[in-house]
Amino acid sequence: MQTIHETSVPLPSAPSRHAAHCSTCALRHYCLPQGLSSEDVVRLQKVIVNARAIKRGETLFRVGDTFDTLYAIRSGSIKTVVSTSNGNGREQVMGLHLSGDALGLEGFDNGRHACHAIALEDSSVCLIPYVHFERSCRETGAIQRRLLQLMSREMVRKTAQTLMLGTLRADERVAALLLDLSGRLTRRGYAGNEFNLRLTRDDMGSFLGITLETVSRTLSRFQAKGLINTNGKLIRILDFDGLRAI
Incomplete structure (x- = not known):
């Protein structure tokens, strides 16, 4: 796999490959902190x-x-993965990140990234040099609160994943993943009842702590019950209440 990290952050005076305009971005209401003035938005755009x-x-x-x-x-969309500790070369999927999500927050711990971040499809990311973002946090309370909110969101998400792996049956885990993705897409203004699931079945199994075969059988069973309809990566949820009742 290729990596872009080594050349990802040009000097602040270097021309941007693609200008990042927060004020016109379709995700600004989801991504930007609440309460920013127009001057704050301009200041944030200069940081990116x-x-x-x-x-x-x-x-x-x-x-x-x-x-x-x-x-x-x-x-x-981007997945985050870590290599398993037994040396067999397998990767454990830790998260699925969609448009509007922040990446790299785990680096606050010791100044090093603790996972791989791999694009599941052709994607684009806004780059925010930490040294400039830290200064903006000191200058603008809304940006500082947004950082705390992002870190809190990650903690809540990891807690929910741990609870899911420790308490739910395999079919409950698959249903919970589909409902979670639906909700996340809906909050971004996208259709929540029909979406392309970019994770492979193997990735789903890794993330949910079950085998690829179990994932495939569970999705087939959901389809036979009329809960969903699948066509390759396309997932159409037909019965939300039925999924919630699993």
């Missing part, structure tokens, strides 16, 4: 170096890379 395109399968950053940049997904 550029919007960088990432090809499917490309790696944004790897475990051990220096943490010097925060990322916000502008379009597409």
